[in-house]
Amino acid sequence: MxxxxxxxxxxxxxxxxxxxxxxxxxxxxxxxxxxxxxxxxxxxxxxxxxxxxxxxxxxxxxxxxxxxxxxxxxxxxxxxxxxxxxxxxxxxxxxxxxxxxxxxxxxxxxxxxxxxxxxxxxxxxxxxxxxxxxxxxxxxxxxxxxxxxxxxxxxxxxxxxGKSGFFDSTLAFSKKVGGGKELFTASALGRGLQQVTHDGGFNVSPSWSKDGGKLAYTNISDLGHRLGIWDRGSRVSRLRRFPGNIAISPTFTPDGQIAISLSLNGHPDIYLLDADFRPGKALAPSWAIGVSPSFDLSGRKMVFCSGRLGGPQIFLLNRDTGAVDRVTYDGTYNTRPSLSPDGRFVVFARMTGDGHRIFIRDLVANQERQISFGPGSDEDPSFDPDGYFVSFASSRGGGTKIYVTTRYGDPARLIPTGPGDAMAPAWGVATALN
Missing domain, CATH: 3.40.50.10070 (TolB, N-terminal domain)
Known part of the structure; x- marks a missing residue:
């Protein structure tokens, strides 16, 4: 108590x-x-x-x-x-x-x-x-x-x-449990660690709703890919299946809808689900993969990863005009984008000769810089609610743990998450667990 x-x-x-x-x-x-x-x-x-x-x-x-x-x-x-x-x-x-x-x-x-x-x-x-x-x-x-x-x-x-999002936020992330992975939550300082899913299989790619009341994620098991929704009020998870064999990287939009990558036409495209979890038209459809959507606070901008030009790169969809612009030009393997709340910055993971590293791109100034420096590999970046701190998973200390830096690339700090590997961090508001 x-x-x-x-x-x-x-x-x-x-x-x-x-x-x-x-x-x-x-x-x-x-x-x-x-x-x-x-x-x-x-x-x-x-x-x-x-x-x-x-x-x-x-x-x-x-x-x-x-x-x-x-x-x-x-x-x-x-x-x-x-x-x-x-x-x-x-x-x-x-x-x-x-x-x-x-x-x-x-x-x-x-x-x-x-x-x-x-x-x-x-x-x-x-x-x-x-x-x-x-x-x-x-x-x-x-x-x-x-x-x-x-x-x-x-x-x-x-x-x-004028900001306090770091202290007023909650991290969700995936941790190894037995032979699979389950989702856990903790404060941004690692306090109040608790397991919130018990689905079995591999539960990955968590995403908070804007009000912190729900987590969307992917459950992978012998039954295939399923969309998971964890409700903080009831503390119950529900799993849903979709046609096709892929249902990955679900993300809440600011108005509470879910965008998810589904293989309804033989390859993954990003779809927006309605209130009954029925997919509408694909967002930024292509013949190639489309995964990892991330939205700004307006919900009108969406960054995502696509192989439409060859290797995976980051793109930006303007939902008002339907225009799709390429964001990353350097590197041949750029994945897992996260868009800042104001829609100006994108953080993402890039494969380099030294392993994966976190980069940030200013969409207004059209400038890019590296903000994580290993050792090991740094992946799964995620902006905090203020767009200042960036959490990510890293193997720099042996195993995989959660670290936090800033969009300026300040020295990374370890977030305590207990024993075992922890990965795929996602920020949400702290009131979700009060």
């Missing part, structure tokens, strides 16, 4: 008179061309009334430090970098000597205090001494402290960047 955590959303105007004016102080443009890093220092946790910090408060600080390490626009500073050591006597602005922090080029400083099952956390901008984020949490226990740290970091990211 989940521990109920009461989050007292106090913006900590608490008895200090401190105002929250983040918009007028420090902000970070994570989508800008130059990625500057902001230095943040998390001060040691304190107890109430000069008492030693509780284990709960210390653990909260440890989780926050770990969470912040996933944000490449932040650099977590060490206390040893500050002249004279800890410049604080308490957790409020009047308790902090900001001058040593300013001289040490610390941009943000975070204080933590705890008493019993209560935790308070504040982040100040050191040059203005203004409170950017302040939260108080009560009835927290050890089983819920990681979740509280994640929520706090989501709020901090939202204040700094």
């Amino acid at each position: 989940k521990t109920k955590i009461w989050i007292l959303t106090l913006l900590l105007v608490l008895a200090t008179g401190e105002s929250v004016r983040a918009a007028e102080t420090l902000s970070v443009d994570i989508f800008g061309p130059g990625q500057s890093r902001v230095n943040i220092l998390v001060l040691p946790a304190r107890g109430a009334g000069g008492q030693p910090a509780t284990n709960l408060a210390r653990n909260f600080g440890e989780y926050v430090n770990g969470d912040l390490g996933f944000l490449p626009f932040l650099r977590v500073a060490y206390l040893s970098e500050v002249l004279g050591g800890d410049p604080s006597k308490g957790v409020k602005a009047e308790d902090i000597d900001f001058k040593p922090l300013q001289l040490s080029r610390i941009d943000l400083v975070m204080t933590i205090s705890g008493a019993g099952q209560d935790i308070e956390a504040r982040v100040y901008e050191t040059f203005t001494r203004k409170l950017l984020v302040g939260k108080a949490y009560s009835q927290v226990d050890q089983s819920g402290v990681a979740h509280v740290a994640d929520r706090f970091c989501a709020q901090l990211m939202r204040v700094l960047t």
Whole structure:
């Protein structure tokens, strides 16, 4: 049973008179061309009334430090970098000597205090001494402290960047179970890992509905290919068969329909299913394969993989005009595209002489760059809900695991998914599992 955590959303105007004016102080443009890093220092946790910090408060600080390490626009500073050591006597602005922090080029400083099952956390901008984020949490226990740290970091990211999709999202992915594969879900930090399908066979290629309420996927077994739909409300999966021997790479459109590659005419084409799961006309039909559809938030743009010009390449369908444009020209094997929510960027896997690597193409600037660098092979890229982070599967550490980078190619971080291979990550909104 989940521990109920009461989050007292106090913006900590608490008895200090401190105002929250983040918009007028420090902000970070994570989508800008130059990625500057902001230095943040998390001060040691304190107890109430000069008492030693509780284990709960210390653990909260440890989780926050770990969470912040996933944000490449932040650099977590060490206390040893500050002249004279800890410049604080308490957790409020009047308790902090900001001058040593300013001289040490610390941009943000975070204080933590705890008493019993209560935790308070504040982040100040050191040059203005203004409170950017302040939260108080009560009835927290050890089983819920990681979740509280994640929520706090989501709020901090939202204040700094206007986005928090990384912390407010859920990953679905395929993992080996026995002789087959089943689908699992976890937070973007790897927390709350759980198996959600028990279909047997190989369950692959998950895709979230926009509201996070359903997962579409492919089940492959002795019965052939079937479309799977997992419903988070009932926590039940249903499988459907189609004519032909192929039913792969199902994807939800923003309006809740499903696009799927079916072999109704002897080769795979992408079809849009109606409410009764009946396929309509093929989208971007061709004599060659058409697989792996991915849509922008408008649902009017669709990228996909096709062999219509020889080897597999990435193409873009304008659903309003029916025009199909080629996206990739370099490489002879480009697969598994994912379109950013704004429709501007496509990430995909390309086979290189060193293995598969993840590339990104700017459809407006018509520029392309590599954003993963191995070792091993990097495949199955997927954009997060903000179009900033990119998850992918990689064999760089032995076996296959899930990693996350950004669309700028920042150093990849491992997402903990437990023992066994994990692959084919797909992002969805976190409320799906709340």
